[in-house]
Amino acid sequence: xxxxxxxxxxxxxxxxxxxxxxxxxxxxxxxxxxxxxxxxxxxxxxxxxxxxxxxxxxxxxxxxxxxxxxxxxxxxxxxxxxxxxxxxxxxxxxxxxxxxxxxxxxxxxxxxxxxxxxxxxxxxxxxxxxxxxxxxxxxxxxxxxxxxxxxxxxxxxxxxxxxxxxxxxxxxxxxxxxxxxxxxxxxxxxxxxxxxxxxxxxxxxxxxxxxxxxxxxxxxxxxxxxxxxxxxxxxxxxxxxxxxxxxxxxxxxxxxxxxxxxxxxxxxxxxxxxxxxxxxxxxxxxx
Numbered sequence: 001x002x003x004x005x006x007x008x009x010x011x012x013x014x015x016x017x018x019x020x021x022x023x024x025x026x027x028x029x030x031x032x033x034x035x036x037x038x039x040x041x042x043x044x045x046x047x048x049x050x051x052x053x054x055x056x057x058x059x060x061x062x063x064x065x066x067x068x069x070x071x072x073x074x075x076x077x078x079x080x081x082x083x084x085x086x087x088x089x090x091x092x093x094x095x096x097x098x099x100x101x102x103x104x105x106x107x108x109x110x111x112x113x114x115x116x117x118x119x120x121x122x123x124x125x126x127x128x129x130x131x132x133x134x135x136x137x138x139x140x141x142x143x144x145x146x147x148x149x150x151x152x153x154x155x156x157x158x159x160x161x162x163x164x165x166x167x168x169x170x171x172x173x174x175x176x177x178x179x180x181x182x183x184x185x186x187x188x189x190x191x192x193x194x195x196x197x198x199x200x201x202x203x204x205x206x207x208x209x210x211x212x213x214x215x216x217x218x219x220x221x222x223x224x225x226x227x228x229x230x231x232x233x234x235x236x237x238x239x240x241x242x243x244x245x246x247x248x249x250x251x252x253x254x255x256x257x258x259x260x261x262x263x264x265x266x267x268x269x270x271x272x273x274x275x276x277x278x279x280x281x282x283x284x285x286x287x
Contacts, residue, residue: 029086030147030245031104033136034077037154037185038118039095040125042070044155044205046187046230054202057191069155069185070120072231076238077115081108083242090139091115096124096160098131103139128160133169133180133217141176148178149245152217153228155185157210170217180221181241184209187229 045066051057060066067075081089088104091114101114132152140148150173158166173180190205211225218225226241228234 029084029088029106029145030149031088031090031140031143031145032084032149032151032245033090033092033104033139034080035092035094035098035132035136035150035152036073036077036118037095037127037156038070038093038120038123039127039156040121041127041155041192041205041208042073042120042185043068044186044190044192045069046072046185047189047191048230048232049189051189057202058200061193067231068120070118072234073153073185074115074118076234078112080238080242081111081115088143088145090136092132092135093118093123094128094132095121096126096128098128098135099123100135100139104143126160127154127156127158128162129154129158129166129213129217130162130164130169131160133166133173134164137169137173137176137178140173140178147245148176150178150180150221150223151183151241152180152214153183153185154209154214156208158213166213167216167220170220174221178221180217180223181226181244182214182218182223183226183228183234183237184211184214185228185234 045057045061045068047057047066051060057066085106085108088106089102089108089111090104091101091111093099093101101118102111105111129152133150136150136152140150164172170180186206186209188206191202192205193200194203195201211227215225217223224244226237228237
């Protein structure tokens with residue numbers, strides 16, 4: 001028994017360890033600037049083909065089933081942001097004038113607060129497309145991210161005079177390695193609710209975005225062009241963009257070692273103590 005105790009102590013002195021494999025998830029995010037049109041036309045309702053009468057439209061507007069373009073856009077952008085916690089995302093709101101609501105940030109709570117406060121028409125009723133592209137390019141120019149992306153949403157044609165054209169702004173973005181995804185919003189079957197003394201009057205609105213221009217912007221930057229004719233199409237567009245711009249995840253491993261000498265030490269001391277007790281009691285030779 002004493003020999004066994006000594007053996008246990010020798011093992012304890014060797015400091016045996018048990019290794020457990022563990023994983024670390026490391027994410028390499030991308031930098032994204034969202035540029036959202038907030039001109040007055042974004043208050044329009046896009047009507048799916050299923051609507052046949054004005055009473056159906058009024059009913060679903062009152063029930064909250066039909067939502068304005070700006071409401072649909074804000075909801076889908078919120079989902080997009082919440083699904084990309086590892087990416088720095090910024091927000092530019094534009095109409096006649098552009099406004100940087102948030103630079104690229106990981107503070108998505110702040111970003112979503114800014115998004116929730118957007119209202120169509122507050123920055124004017126016209127649409128200036130060059131300024132938000134140039135502004136996004138400037139924000140992303142010195143980004144340390146390997147991938148820089150601009151997603152521009154608009155339901156109108158460029159009708160604001162600026163020092164640069166949208167095409168020139170797109171070329172600037174391309175020199176900064178910014179890929180621009182452009183999304184044309186709106187359907188020819190759309191209405192806008194005009195408030196009168198007799199209540200809301202539904203007037204035809206139509207789709208006014210310039211597909212040719214949006215394609216040129218995306219092509220020169222290596223991005224893609226999409227159309228969001230209604231809420232369902234908008235959702236599919238955002239899902240596709242989300243799938244195209246994936247965040248690279250690394251999963252390195254390491255060994256988590258736990259010391260095992262304490263058990264061997266306790267066993268060795270216990271065996272030596274037991275051997276000493278037995279030697280001095282039961283096996284003691286009486287003269």
